Amino acid sequence: MESTTKQIILANYGRLKLARYLVRSYNDFADVCQTVARQVLHCADPEKVFELFNAIECKCALVPNTLSSMIVGFNVPEKILRRQGYRTRPSRIPELRVPPTQAPRYECNDERTTFSLKVTCFFDLYLLHRFILEAINLPGEGMKLIKSKRTARLGLSDSDSTSTSFKLAVTFACKCDHESLVQLETRFLRQALTGN
Amino acid sequence: MIVDDEEGVISTFVDYLNSAGFQASGYTDANAALRALEETPPNLVLLDIMMPELDGYEFCRRMKLNPRTERIPVVFVSGKDREDDAMLSTREGGALYISKPVPFDELKEVVNLALENRL
Numbered sequence: 001m002e003s004t005t006k007q008i009i010l011a012n013y014g015r016l017k018l019a020r021y022l023v024r025s026y027n028d029f030a031d032v033c034q035t036v037a038r039q040v041l042h043c044a045d046p047e048k049v050f051e052l053f054n055a056i057e058c059k060c061a062l063v064p065n066t067l068s069s070m071i072v073g074f075n076v077p078e079k080i081l082r083r084q085g086y087r088t089r090p091s092r093i094p095e096l097r098v099p100p101t102q103a104p105r106y107e108c109n110d111e112r113t114t115f116s117l118k119v120t121c122f123f124d125l126y127l128l129h130r131f132i133l134e135a136i137n138l139p140g141e142g143m144k145l146i147k148s149k150r151t152a153r154l155g156l157s158d159s160d161s162t163s164t165s166f167k168l169a170v171t172f173a174c175k176c177d178h179e180s181l182v183q184l185e186t187r188f189l190r191q192a193l194t195g196n
Numbered sequence: 197m198i199v200d201d202e203e204g205v206i207s208t209f210v211d212y213l214n215s216a217g218f219q220a221s222g223y224t225d226a227n228a229a230l231r232a233l234e235e236t237p238p239n240l241v242l243l244d245i246m247m248p249e250l251d252g253y254e255f256c257r258r259m260k261l262n263p264r265t266e267r268i269p270v271v272f273v274s275g276k277d278r279e280d281d282a283m284l285s286t287r288e289g290g291a292l293y294i295s296k297p298v299p300f301d302e303l304k305e306v307v308n309l310a311l312e313n314r315l
Contacts, residue, residue, distance in 0.1 A: 019286035020315065022294040022306060031295075032282070039283050061314075063305045071292065071306075071315070081287035 006055045009048065014078030018059075024069045026132075026152035026170055033129035036074060036122055043080045046094060052080070053123035060119070060156055060166045068153040074122055096130060103189055104131040106181050113145070113176040116169035118158070125168070132170060134184055141180045148172040198222040199229045199255065200244035200273075209242065212300050218307060226250035230258060233265050240310045243290075245274040245281055256288040269310050273298060291315045 010016065021032050040052050056074050063069040104117040104127060115135070117128040136142045136149075152172045159166030198209045198220060206222035213220035221238070223229035226247050233241070241259070245252035252272060259265045271292045272285040282293040292315055294306065309315050 017286050019283065020292045021282055022292060022302070024299075024302065028295070035282055063302060063309070065305055066302055069302055069305075071309075076283075076286065078287070081283045 005051070009051050009055045010077050013043070013052070013080055016075040017078055017081060018073050019076045019081070020071055020073040022063070022069060023072050023154065024066075026149050026154070026172075029072075029154060029170065030129060030133075032072060033126055036076070037126055039076075039080050039082075043082060049094060050097070050123060052077075053126055054121050056122035057164070058119055058122055058125055058166075060159055060168065062156050068155065070154060070156055072125075096127065098127060098189060102127065103185060104128050106131075106135075106176075106185070108176045108178055108181065110175050112171050112173050113181075114155075114169050114171040116155075116167055118165055118167050120165040128168060128170070131184075131188060134188055135176070135181065138180055138184060141176050144174040144176060145172050148174040197229065197233065197238040197240070198242045199226055199247070199252075200224065200242075201226075201247040202244075205244070209303070212303070213307065216300075216304050226255050230255065233259065233268070234262070237265055237268055239268070240307060241268055241270045242273050242307075243270050245272060245285070253284055253288045256285070256290060260289040269315060271306065271310060271315075 021028070023029050023032055036056070037053075040049055044052050056076055059073040061071050063071060102124070104115055106116075107114045115128060115132050117124055119125050119128070136145045149172070152170055155169035155171060157167045157169070198206055200206050200209075200222070201224050203224055206224055210220045210222040221232070223232065227250060243252045243255060247255075252274070256270050256272075259268060259270065269291040270289060271294060272281070272290045273294045273296060274281050274285075275296045285293045291310065292306065
């Protein structure tokens with residue numbers, strides 16, 4: 001996203017504050033993605049949701065001496081941090097529009113299945129979250145992933161204190177059918193591109 | 197400093213952190229903790245959210261309004277009974293949000309990061 005566009009969006013939603021979360025598991029990752037997405041939906045014009053997702057920068061650092069814990073930070077505009085209470089249902093998130101080059105990657109072998117994506121902003125993180133959710137909803141294959149959720153490992157690479165992006169990987173200790181994932185990717189991209 | 201209205205949480209955290217080489221103190225009374233902050237500012241506050249009389253948000257807000265305590269990093273440690281805790285803790289000036297239960301080894305590493313200004 002162009003910096004001027006980002007500045008205009010952020011100017012409407014207040015100054016940036018760095019929200020940091022300790023993310024220890026796949027469930028934490030999913031919770032964080034849903035929390036930030038829900039807050040944006042509550043506070044923003046539905047048509048501006050993805051622009052805001054793109055404007056929210058992400059940072060990530062591993063917690064030393066832990067298996068896969070990491071601190072994930074988001075530069076969130078102040079107006080998005082209002083108390084919501086969640087008594088009302090937020091607007092539905094519009095259909096994703098995903099450039100094919102931005103689609104999450106997946107690898108699977110006999111022991112594990114890994115989903116990954118290069119992340120520069122919250123939109124990328126949300127994309128990875130949605131892709132994994134779609135995989136979990138796959139008939140047959142999804143149950144293996146659900147059973148492996150508690151032991152899923154998070155991995156971080158291509159990140160240092162000066163980089164503005166990182167690669168996040170979520171690895172489930174189970175084998176998924178490669179063909180099913182190919183079909184999922186095709187469907188995900190088709191939905192994302194056409195809204196159908 | 198650890199501020200939590202549950203005595204069991206305080207004693208567990210304080211015992212563990214002291215055995216790991218830190219100098220930890222705990223308060224179940226948030227108002228007493230605020231007074232202690234004034235007298236001897238700690239390097240870090242681990243703060244619960246749901247507490248009687250003074251909740252963690254208000255505690256943090258008062259810390260950030262006081263020039264003597266405004267720079268002390270605050271790590272919110274909370275049960276996930278409210279989904280917007282994480283966002284609100286940021287608004288009030290929290291440096292990090294952690295959901296309970298917190299494994300000891302991770303708590304120790306987070307405390308180290310905070311004390312080294314690496315959060």
